[in-house]
Amino acid sequence: MRWRAPSSRALVLALPFLWLGLFFLAPFLIVAKIAVSEAALGIPPYAPVARWTDQGALALVLNLENFTLLIEDSFYLDAYLRSVRVAGISALICLLLGYPMAYAIARAPEARRNVLLLLVILPFWTSFLLRIMAWIGLLADNGVINNILLALGIVSEPVRLLYTDAALYLGIVYCYLPFMVLPLYANLVKLDPVLLEAASDLGARPWRAFLAVTLPLSLPGILAGTMLVFIPAVGEFVIPELLGGPDAQLIGRVLWTEFFTNRDWPMASALAVVLLLLLVLPIAWFQHLQGRATEGR
Amino acid sequence: MSRRLGRIWIALGVGYAFLYIPIALLVVLSFNDSRLVTIWTGFSFRWYVALWRNDALVNAAVLSIRIAAVAATGATVLGMAAGFALARFGAFRGRGLFGAMVAAPLVMPEVITGLSLLLLFVALAESVGWPGERGLTTVTIAHTTFATAYVAVVVQSRLSDFDRSLEEAALDLGARPWQVFALITLPLIAPALAAGWLLAFTLSLDDLVIASFTSGPGASTLPMVVFSALKLGLTPELFALATVIIVVVSAGLLLALRLGRVASARAGG
Numbered sequence: 001m002r003w004r005a006p007s008s009r010a011l012v013l014a015l016p017f018l019w020l021g022l023f024f025l026a027p028f029l030i031v032a033k034i035a036v037s038e039a040a041l042g043i044p045p046y047a048p049v050a051r052w053t054d055q056g057a058l059a060l061v062l063n064l065e066n067f068t069l070l071i072e073d074s075f076y077l078d079a080y081l082r083s084v085r086v087a088g089i090s091a092l093i094c095l096l097l098g099y100p101m102a103y104a105i106a107r108a109p110e111a112r113r114n115v116l117l118l119l120v121i122l123p124f125w126t127s128f129l130l131r132i133m134a135w136i137g138l139l140a141d142n143g144v145i146n147n148i149l150l151a152l153g154i155v156s157e158p159v160r161l162l163y164t165d166a167a168l169y170l171g172i173v174y175c176y177l178p179f180m181v182l183p184l185y186a187n188l189v190k191l192d193p194v195l196l197e198a199a200s201d202l203g204a205r206p207w208r209a210f211l212a213v214t215l216p217l218s219l220p221g222i223l224a225g226t227m228l229v230f231i232p233a234v235g236e237f238v239i240p241e242l243l244g245g246p247d248a249q250l251i252g253r254v255l256w257t258e259f260f261t262n263r264d265w266p267m268a269s270a271l272a273v274v275l276l277l278l279l280v281l282p283i284a285w286f287q288h289l290q291g292r293a294t295e296g297r
Numbered sequence: 298m299s300r301r302l303g304r305i306w307i308a309l310g311v312g313y314a315f316l317y318i319p320i321a322l323l324v325v326l327s328f329n330d331s332r333l334v335t336i337w338t339g340f341s342f343r344w345y346v347a348l349w350r351n352d353a354l355v356n357a358a359v360l361s362i363r364i365a366a367v368a369a370t371g372a373t374v375l376g377m378a379a380g381f382a383l384a385r386f387g388a389f390r391g392r393g394l395f396g397a398m399v400a401a402p403l404v405m406p407e408v409i410t411g412l413s414l415l416l417l418f419v420a421l422a423e424s425v426g427w428p429g430e431r432g433l434t435t436v437t438i439a440h441t442t443f444a445t446a447y448v449a450v451v452v453q454s455r456l457s458d459f460d461r462s463l464e465e466a467a468l469d470l471g472a473r474p475w476q477v478f479a480l481i482t483l484p485l486i487a488p489a490l491a492a493g494w495l496l497a498f499t500l501s502l503d504d505l506v507i508a509s510f511t512s513g514p515g516a517s518t519l520p521m522v523v524f525s526a527l528k529l530g531l532t533p534e535l536f537a538l539a540t541v542i543i544v545v546v547s548a549g550l551l552l553a554l555r556l557g558r559v560a561s562a563r564a565g566g
Binding site: 020098116123143284287 | 305306308309311312313315316317318319320322323326333334335336374375376378379381382386389391395396397398399400401402403404405406407408409410412413414416417419420423438439441442445449450474475499502503505506509510520523524527528531535536538539542543546547550554
C-alpha cells in the first residue's frame with residue numbers, strides 16, 4: 001500500500017517518535033546532566049549544574065568527582081566486573097539449556113509446536129517476583145529441599161543454599177531462559193531439513209552435520225538470545241537482592257542502594273551512565289540483529 | 298539418529314521440569330495449613346480467605362490492574378504506529394534513531410529506564426510544574442513507554458510476513474488508503490494487536506523496578522507491596538496470590554490458544 005498523503009504518514013510516525021523521544025531518549029540526557037552535578041540536601045537532592053553567579057553570568061559547575069570515585073573505589077569497579085561475569089555465565093548456561101529445548105521444539109511435529117512453545121512462555125506470563133519466591137521456598141534453610149534432605153537423613157543440619165552464588169545463577173537462568181529459547185526456536189524452525197539430509201547423504205555423521213550445518217546457520221539466533229539474556233541481566237536488581245548473598249553486590253543493586261538508601265542521586269546517575277556506556281555496544285549489536293531479522297523475512 | 302532425538306527429548310523434559318517444579322510448588326504450598334509455608338501440616342483454603350481480606354494486597358492489585366490496562370492500551374496504539382512505520386515506510390529520515398528507540402527498551406536494564414524516567418519527571422516538575430506529584434500517572438507513562446517497544450516488535454513481525462495482495466486489490470478497486478487500513482489491514486493484524494496488548498498488560502502488572510523509581514508515596518503497585526513483604530520473609534498469602542495469578546494466566550492462554558485455533562480454522566489454514 002502506498003501512503004500517498006504525506007500527512008497521514010507523518011502523523012503515524014510522529015506519535016511514537018515524539019513519545020519515545022520525550023520519555024525514552026530525553027531522560028538519558030537528564031541522567032548525564034545529573035551525573036555531573038553535586039549531591040545536595042534538599043528536594044531534589046542535587047545542585048544545579050548551570051548557576052547564575054553574583055555577577056549575573058551563567059556558570060557551569062561540572063562535578064566529575066562521581067566518575068573519579070567510580071574508577072578509584074574498587075567497590076564500584078568490582079560491582080561492574082562481577083555483573084558482567086554473572087550475566088555472561090548466566091547467558092552461557094541459558095544457551096546450553098535452551099538450545100536443546102529450542103531444537104527439540106523446532107523438530108517436533110508441526111501441530112505440537114505451538115503447545116510446546118506456549119509451555120516455555122507460560123511461566124514468563126506469571127508473576128516474576130512470585131516465581132523468585134518459589135525459589136526462596138525451595139532453597140531456604142527451612143525450605144523444601146533442606147526438609148527433604150533432612151528427612152532422608154542425607155544431612156544432619158540444613159545446607160546453606162539460599163543467599164549463595166548458586167542461588168543467584170539459578171534465579172537468573174530460571175527467569176531469562178524463555179528469552180533464549182524463543183529467538184533460537186524462531187531461527188531453528190526455519191532451517192531447511194534438506195540441508196541436513198544433504199550432509200548425511202555426503203557421509204556426515206549426525207553430530208558432524210550439526211556442527212557443520214545447524215550450528216553455523218543458527219548463529220543469529222544464538223547471538224539474539226545471548227543479547228536478550230546478557231544485557232538486562234547485567235543491570236538485574238531483584239534476583240541478586242532476593243536470592244544472592246550480601247556479597248552479590250551487582251551493579252543494579254549498588255545503583256538501587258545509592259538511590260533509595262543513600263539518596264545520592266548524582267552518584268546513582270553516574271553509575272547509570274557508566275553502565276549504559278558499557279552496554280552501548282551490545283545494545284547496538286542487538287538492534288542491528290533485530291533490523292536484519294525483519295529485513296530478511 | 299533416533300537415539301540422538303531421544304536425548305534431545307530428555308533435554309526438553311529436563312527444561313520443562315526446571316521451569317515448572319517451582320510453579321507446582323507455589324500451587325501445592327498455597328493449600329498448606331501451616332503458617333510456616335514450607336512445612337506441610339494439612340490441607341486448607343484459609344490463606345485464600347486471608348488473601349481476600351488483606352487490604353494492602355487487594356488495593357495494590359486494583360491499582361496495578363488500572364495502571365496495566367491504561368498502559369497496555371496506550372502502548373498498543375503507540376506500538377502499532379511504530380511497528381507500522383518500521384514495516385511499511387521503507388527508508389525515511391531518522392529511521393536509524395527511530396529503530397534504536399524502538400529496539401533498545403527491549404533489553405535496557407530496568408534500573409536505567411526507571412532512574413532516567415524519574416529524573417525526567419523531576420526535571421519536568423521543576424521547569425513546567427507537571428507532574429505535580431508522582432504516582433498513578435507517572436507509573437502509567439513509564440509502563441506505556443517500555444511496553445510500546447514490545448507491541449511494536451509484535452506488530453512489525455506480523456506486518457512483515459503478511460500477504461499484501463488483499464490491500465492492493467482493495468486499492469485497485471478504488472478504496473482510499475484509510476479505508477484499506479480500517480477494513481483490511483486492521484482486521485488482519487488484530488490478533489497481533491491483541492497479543493501485544495496482553496503482553497504489555499502482563500509486563501506492566503509484573504514490573505517492580507521501574508514502578509519503584511517512578512511512583513510516589515501512597516501509590517504502591519502490587520509488585521512493590523509483594524517485594525517489601527518478601528524482604529521480611531515468606532507469607533502463605535503470597536503463595537495463594539501466586540496460585541490465583543497462575544490459574545488466571547493459564548486459563549487466559551488456553552482461551553487464546555482455542556480462539557486462535559478457531560480463527561485459523563475459519564481462515565481455512
